Amino acid sequence: MMRRDRLFLAVTLIAIFSADLYFILLPKLRSLGRGSRQFCSCGPNNLTLPGQGGLATPQLSNWTSASPRVGITADPADGGSKLGRLFAHPLYNIQIPAVGPEESLLQVEQLMEYYRRKVSRWERHMKLYSEAAAVSNITVPEREVTFDPDASWLKFHLGISRYALYSRDDPAIPQLLKDMEGMIVISADYTQDEKALKGACDCTQVVKPSGHHLKLALKMRNFAKAMFKPMRQQRDEETPADFFYFVDFQRHNAEIAAFHLDRILDFRRVPPVAGRLVNLTGEVLRATHNEDLRAVFFTSPANNTCFFAKCLYVCKTEYAVCGNPDLLEGSLSAYLPGLSIAPRISIPNPWIRSYTFTGREEWEVNPFYCDTIRQLYPYNSGNRLLNIIDMSIFDFLIGNMDRHHYEIFTKFGDEGFLLHLDNARGFGKHSQDEMSILAPLSQCCMIKRSTLLRLQLLAQPEFRLSDLMRESLEGDPLRPILTEPHLLALDRRLQKILRVVQRCVRRLGKNEVITKDFFKSTAIPQTATEMKKTR
């Protein structure tokens, strides 16, 4: 009996000690070891690329292994910010030429004039409305607007250039995010698309999905405008396997996460998006003058404020969204400048999917589809096709199969960047990597050098994409925005993108696949030098 006791105790203690050793001591020892080997101290102004075999000169054969060749930095938990180090990295500090008037989307005077007109029209309308209300003995809540020439949304609009929606260090962007999170809503209405529909049910139009019908335009006190998409799905819910991409829910958290990812990829083609707890009664129902919108509000059996979609669901509430009792999570996407001062065109994606149950588009069946596209205007010159490939990489990372159109600002012509609007169908399934989204990359076998370099950087442990996203999304008031499986899927998908490029390079050679960006090399001496090295 005594011996057995001892044996039992010994076994237990050994088990506990082994677990302790494996899970607690070893990781500590490892991180200590790492700390001592840390040598990369890229300060925010340090533009020199790391030396011996740095990130900018990857060994193609070693791309996907993500080995810690460059200095491993400390964990964010240790106080450092991976995101800060990323944005301080030379790849994120390539200088672009000074933006001249022709390279800006808008001129200050033009935008101010537009803003002034809008404010005075609002005030005129409000006066008439109040007078009418007074006649009917109704008290209308006072909704004062402020004309603020320093408003962050104005700065955002003024910062849009032919290169991107905002520059990397523009302080207006964090300010705009903050403003959207907290500013007073003075008006809520359907978006222009919704108004165009007028509640009609065009069942031949399968592309127009249900989620659209619940988005609203909110106007803030300083005339900032944002598109509100309400929460319709829990963070841990996955899109059912039987859903077609065109009937999937729109996810407010996907809109938020897509903005952060686009910024981390340095594309800057997604307008700023912030999460916000919106008061459906105070900030939407009481803030709208649209009777149609008022009519879709109701109180649920659980005494929550809800609203449902026009059109298909005009008499259905199953798929309404409800506050608790009034507060509902949603994404607020900053509006782009109005189409009257900054016209855009919407162009069908050459890799558009068939929005039917059985149809297949040519690209799905013809492996040489890209050879056709390459010869067609506007994909036959400039970097338009490369931009489409960037977009497919972005969509593959977020898992968005619903990119049927893209938009560009007409001012910048065919060389303008592509806007990555409407990303709410991303982040539906973390467990599936839909390789067909990468068709533009895998069929055309080309990629911008600058994009590839950043992707390689984000595949390194010290700049691991999931870590950067986790950190970046921590800044949103609705955190956590993505579940861990979705964050980890980003790393896995990034590896798959790099493997597709690798296969292309093996088949066609680097010179064919990795395409020089159309930067003026004089303006980016250091990086241009580095680029030559990588060849």
Next chain:
Amino acid sequence: MMRRDRLFLAVTLIAIFSADLYFILLPKLRSLGRGSRQFCSCGPNNLTLPGQGGLATPQLSNWTSASPRVGITADPADGGSKLGRLFAHPLYNIQIPAVGPEESLLQVEQLMEYYRRKVSRWERHMKLYSEAAAVSNITVPEREVTFDPDASWLKFHLGISRYALYSRDDPAIPQLLKDMEGMIVISADYTQDEKALKGACDCTQVVKPSGHHLKLALKMRNFAKAMFKPMRQQRDEETPADFFYFVDFQRHNAEIAAFHLDRILDFRRVPPVAGRLVNLTGEVLRATHNEDLRAVFFTSPANNTCFFAKCLYVCKTEYAVCGNPDLLEGSLSAYLPGLSIAPRISIPNPWIRSYTFTGREEWEVNPFYCDTIRQLYPYNSGNRLLNIIDMSIFDFLIGNMDRHHYEIFTKFGDEGFLLHLDNARGFGKHSQDEMSILAPLSQCCMIKRSTLLRLQLLAQPEFRLSDLMRESLEGDPLRPILTEPHLLALDRRLQKILRVVQRCVRRLGKNEVITKDFFKSTAIPQTATEMKKTR
């Protein structure tokens, strides 16, 4: 160290021993004790009620305590069948007068003639169809029908009397359930309601709910017809708190469970329902001649066969149902005789709810509503109001708030029993007991004596409703039909019904509340005697 070892070991052993004692030995000892005290051996022909203060003579003050006053029988796990004992109980063996021709819904000759006509019409149609197909060089799967004068569905139809849909010991009912589970489907089509809709979207008709649009009529080889309602919800999903009753999903398992509950309550007003795994491709898509129905089938991205609803969802697949890849659970409810030979009328429930977001019906605001109803034809005489109260008890138990109409066979006039059709909106929330469903009972303060006696019996541990339901539902091929929380909710709700009756009795006295059933006392001597005793 040694002492600590021993202490540790001692504590562990004591813990294990206590657990063993509590969970294994004690229950065994208890069941042994029970076994020795078992004295109720009600055989199927034993009509004498148990003696000393038996079930038929409850003490009102002790109603809801469910104390084991009558013999506690062994657990079904020990080999006994609670359900068998229930159906052998005198309360379930009250003799009704022999059913004469006027008390039967249908006559044999009439039904046989109808059946023969249907079969020959089908054969004629099939011949034409095959010829047309042959001309177009299409091979049509042979769908032979059998004329079977012994078919269980015929016996079910012939067994419908003025008292109930079937008699307690009718062997045709289990046979019909078995047939529905396994018989070859020769045809699938929309139901008549669906055809009447013709895919129109009448948005003013909020009552017509989405789930309706997915139900189908299946015809079996021997011409048995059943209504198929596909699975749309997992067993453990609860109706969200924000859903109105009129937009809740229809649940196939609720249809199945409602049939079993109705039989256990001895109402026998729900047509037989069986679960079945239906092959959507083989038994629906290939079995239909209706082009509209064919048109709503599609293959999902996960390669499953799916179909979606007409009308509101004509271009939506979010809310389609899908097989895996072809098989889908569903409920099959036996059809009642056709309206041409057994007409029924549909009558609005006096306690109908408002099918709008904000509306309230009179019964919801007027506590004396029943006094009005009592004076109105047909509720002013006979047992029509008592039947409404029975129905409200049934609906309260299943949690069905959607009883907007009820149907009766016109042949039996105002004294006919109420059909409890369409129970798929039951069993939505196990955690909520919707007391408003009991309004007919709580406002009118009356109940049939026979109903009350059975409810009291089912509140006894040896006939516990949840145990009976668990056992009864075990017979369905789609078991488990209800989750444990739903089963246990039945016991809790039963107690609440009994408490409502108890309060009525306290207020108005037994004679006012507990109403004699309209049985001829000569035909049921023993139970009539017992009933007098309970007074």
